[in-house]
Amino acid sequence: MTSYLEAEVLPARNTGAIRLYDAAAFEGMRRACQLTARCLDALAAIIQPGVTTEEIDAFVFRYGYEAGALPATLNYRGYMKSVCTSINHVVCHGIPNDKPLREGDIVNIDVTLILDGYHGDASRMYLVGRVKRAAERLCEVTYRSLLLAIDEVKPGNRMGDIGAAIQAYAEAERCSVVRDFCGHGVGRLFHDAPNVLHYGRRGEGAEIRPGMIFTIEPMINLGRPHVKVLADGWTAVTRDRALSAQYEHTVGVTEAGCEVFTLSPAGLDTPGVTVSKIPAAAG
Numbered sequence: 348m349t350s351y352l353e354a355e356v357l358p359a360r361n362t363g364a365i366r367l368y369d370a371a372a373f374e375g376m377r378r379a380c381q382l383t384a385r386c387l388d389a390l391a392a393i394i395q396p397g398v399t400t401e402e403i404d405a406f407v408f409r410y411g412y413e414a415g416a417l418p419a420t421l422n423y424r425g426y427m428k429s430v431c432t433s434i435n436h437v438v439c440h441g442i443p444n445d446k447p448l449r450e451g452d453i454v455n456i457d458v459t460l461i462l463d464g465y466h467g468d469a470s471r472m473y474l475v476g477r478v479k480r481a482a483e484r485l486c487e488v489t490y491r492s493l494l495l496a497i498d499e500v501k502p503g504n505r506m507g508d509i510g511a512a513i514q515a516y517a518e519a520e521r522c523s524v525v526r527d528f529c530g531h532g533v534g535r536l537f538h539d540a541p542n543v544l545h546y547g548r549r550g551e552g553a554e555i556r557p558g559m560i561f562t563i564e565p566m567i568n569l570g571r572p573h574v575k576v577l578a579d580g581w582t583a584v585t586r587d588r589a590l591s592a593q594y595e596h597t598v599g600v601t602e603a604g605c606e607v608f609t610l611s612p613a614g615l616d617t618p619g620v621t622v623s624k625i626p627a628a629a630g
Contacts (some may be wrong), residue, residue: 348554367558379467380608385459386410391618395472396450400432404443411460419459419537420604431457438583438591450476456591470595473617488520489567489592500605504555510547513565525566532561564595
C-alpha cells in the first residue's frame with residue numbers, strides 16, 4: 348500500500364513513502380528548476396561540431412557555481428562529472444570526455460543543480476549541426492511523448508496513466524520505450540519515491556495527489572527497447588546500436604493539475620528541433 352506523508356516529517360532518505368510538499372517547497376523548486384532551465388538554454392549556444400562533452404561539463408559546473416548552486420551528479424555514488432552527456436545510441440548516463448561532437452550527432456544533456464537544498468532536474472536533446480531526418484523525428488516523438496505524459500498529471504489520475512500515454516504514442520510511431528530506467532520523486536532528495544515508469548496500464552499504480560513532485564523522462568529508441576550498461580558502470584547504450592532520445596521535465600502536482608518547473612524561459616525546450624512539427628498536448 349502506498350504511503351503519502353508531509354515532506355517535513357520524513358527523514359532525509361528514500362523511505363518508499365511519497366512526500367507531499369508545501370507551498371514553500373514549491374517555491375524552492377521553482378528557483379532550482381529555473382536555474383537548471385536557464386543553464387540548458389545557455390548550452391544551446393555552445394553545442395556545435397568540435398565542442399567536447401568535457402567542455403560542456405565544465406560549463407555546467409561554472410554556471411551553477413556562479414549562481415550559488417552545485418551539480419547533484421558530482422561525486423554521486425562515485426560519478427565524477429557535473430552532467431550526463433548521452434550521444435546517439437547512448438540511452439542515458441553518458442560520461443563527458445574529450446571526444447568532440449560531430450556533425451549529425453544528437454546529444455542529451457541531463458543537468459541537476461542543487462540550489463538552497465532543492466534539486467532542479469531536467470534534460471533536453473540537442474542537434475549538432477545538420478542531422479538526418481530520422482534522428483530529428485525521434486527527438487520529435489520523444490518530446491511529444493513527454494507532453495502527453497505531462498497532460499496526465501492531475502489529482503485522481505494514476506501513475507500508470509503517465510506510462511500508458513508515453514507507450515501508446517511512441518509505439519504507434521514505430522519506436523520503443525526503454526524499460527530499464529524511470530523517472531523519480533525529487534525535491535530535497537535527488538532520487539525519491541515514487542518511481543515514474545514510462546510504460547504501463549491506465550488505472551494502475553499510485554494515485555497522483557497534490558504536493559507530489561517528480562520527474563518524467565522518457566527514453567525512446569528507434570530500434571528495440573533493450574539496453575546494456577558498459578564496463579564503466581554508468582553508460583547505458585542500445586543493444587542494437589539504434590538511436591535513442593530523452594527529454595525530462597520536473598513537475599509538481601497542484602489542486603488543478605500540475606506545474607512544470609523546468610520549462611525554458613527562452614522557449615528552447617527543444618533546441619534545434621522544429622517545434623512547429625510537434626503537436627501541443629491536449630488540455
